[in-house]
Amino acid sequence: MTIINLDLSLVDKRSLIHDLIKFFFWNFAAHIMSVIYFKEEFLNLKFLLILAAIQSGVILFYILADPVIAKNVNSRKNFA
Secondary structure, eight states: OHHHHHHHGGGGGHHHHHHHHHHHHHHHHHHHHHHHHOOOOOOHHHHHHHHHHHHHHHHHIIIIIIIHHHHHHHHHHHHO
């Protein structure tokens, strides 16, 4: 049994794209507020690095963890 399954056909691509767009807009709104409140530079390197890190984390979750979680949830439904 392998813990990490890199079968990309198991990835829910629609939810992945939806979450990537959602996190982009949340981060962009937070960036606008930090520009207004803290007088930071608009679209600076710090914002782009944080956005890249968060988006990478979401992609890794959907590739590595989500298929395993969905498989375990579906197998437990069969026992009920």
